[in-house]
Amino acid sequence: MKEFVEYPDSELMMLDLADRLTAELGEALRGNDRATFCVPGGTTPGPIFDVMSEQSLEWDRVFVVLNDERWVEEDSPRSNTALLKRKLLVSKASEANLIPLFKNGMAAEDAMESLAEGLEPHLPISVLLLGMGADMHTASLFPGADNLMAALDADAPLLMPMRAEGAGEPRITLTAPVLNDALNKHVVITGAEKRAALERALKLPPEEAPISAVLSGATVHWAE
Numbered sequence: 001m002k003e004f005v006e007y008p009d010s011e012l013m014m015l016d017l018a019d020r021l022t023a024e025l026g027e028a029l030r031g032n033d034r035a036t037f038c039v040p041g042g043t044t045p046g047p048i049f050d051v052m053s054e055q056s057l058e059w060d061r062v063f064v065v066l067n068d069e070r071w072v073e074e075d076s077p078r079s080n081t082a083l084l085k086r087k088l089l090v091s092k093a094s095e096a097n098l099i100p101l102f103k104n105g106m107a108a109e110d111a112m113e114s115l116a117e118g119l120e121p122h123l124p125i126s127v128l129l130l131g132m133g134a135d136m137h138t139a140s141l142f143p144g145a146d147n148l149m150a151a152l153d154a155d156a157p158l159l160m161p162m163r164a165e166g167a168g169e170p171r172i173t174l175t176a177p178v179l180n181d182a183l184n185k186h187v188v189i190t191g192a193e194k195r196a197a198l199e200r201a202l203k204l205p206p207e208e209a210p211i212s213a214v215l216s217g218a219t220v221h222w223a224e
């Protein structure tokens with residue numbers, strides 16, 4: 001891990017982190033014609049998205065992709081794509097471009113190739129924000145998942161389908177090498193349980209604690 005930043009409260013963390021991510025995207029756009037912003041789903045990042053969506057940036061040059069998607073249709077409350085469309089891709093950020101990680105009416109395994117083709121031109125990721133579950137999963141790299149070892153491999157493809165007991169539905173995830181190639185890497189976590197899980201993960205191999213596979217060079221942001 002590069003740095004562990006502890007904030008007095010989660011509201012302040014979300015505001016500070018939003019500013020930092022927007023600044024890093026701005027920096028990426030100064031040197032390139034476009035930037036790729038890779039973000040988590042789940043319950044944590046909503047307040048960051050709320051702030052960022054109102055911030056001034058050349059959003060039409062930003063390409064947004066999820067770390068992972070739950071293989072459910074967009075009308076499901078579990079859809080990470082729906083969260084993005086509701087929280088980030090609104091207001092000023094409605095100009096940003098979404099790189100899809102879901103295809104209606106197809107199995108994850110069958111959609112993998114065409115979704116990877118859509119992602120490939122936008123790599124490496126300019127700015128990566130990851131979340132983490134209390135079980136030490138990040139993206140959809142779950143402990144005990146069927147394709148975990150393949151997704152951690154340095155030669156992994158860009159995307160992999162993933163099924164795990166703790167995951168609920170089938171998943172699709174960016175793999176560890178794609179996440180690790182990101183030019184700026186952040187992890188956001190809240191609460192004592194996740195902080196304890198992160199501390200445990202630092203002593204465990206990635207097959208037991210997948211978050212530990214992507215911590216190198218990452219700044220971890222924590223608040224109660």
Ligand SMILES: O=C1O[C@H](COP(=O)(O)O)[C@@H](O)[C@H](O)[C@H]1O
Nearest residue numbers: 040041042043044131132133139
């Ligand atoms: O299922 C998922 O979980 C993680 C963590 O979610 P949270 O609700 O505990 O914040 C998330 O980072 C990932 O993108 C998501 O698909």
